[in-house]
Amino acid sequence: MTNTIIVEAGGHWAGVVPKGDTLTIVDLKGGQGVDFLCYNAEHPEERYHAPNTLKAALTLKLSAGHKLYSDDARPIFTITEDTFDGHDTIGGCCSEVSNEMLYGVKGISGCRENFLKGLKTFGLGRRDIVPNINFFCDVPVNDERALKDTVFVPSKAQAGARVSLRAEMNALAVISNCPQVNNPCNHGNPTEIEITLTAAD
């Protein structure tokens, strides 16, 4: 059984993915960043932990076979399929305050505000936001461990790029379809994405 949802440009989605089920995110038009957080749905104080994930993967860029580990060092999701190969783990989410810090624009909300809307549905809030994954985003690091001025470079995701995540526990997933237009992460033109939930056989 599958359930497909369209998340509009700049929109958000939050939901529980039962253990064994698969969440697939499709970048329908290409070049769209998708910010992602995940939690143990039953005990959300256990949540995605970037350092554990990176230390297990031995890379800053995630792809098929990598697991999204929690702060309790347990896998929340496994990336089972991926046509993008190299999802960002260090750029974090955009926000109203970082948009002013980085780009000098005021009152422009971002993924952090989307996360807050999604988390609120599940009784969670600001204290539950941790550094997130950016699916279909590219944050290059050079040989001197430096970042580019723009941090994000234009996504190489083609139309139809997809990543599939199998839940390794009953998992709460929170997604922000990034509204950013001040850096190249969405090619200056945020577009809709598709989410598909597929039940285990």
Ligand SMILES: [Zn+2]
């Ligand atoms: Zn964003």
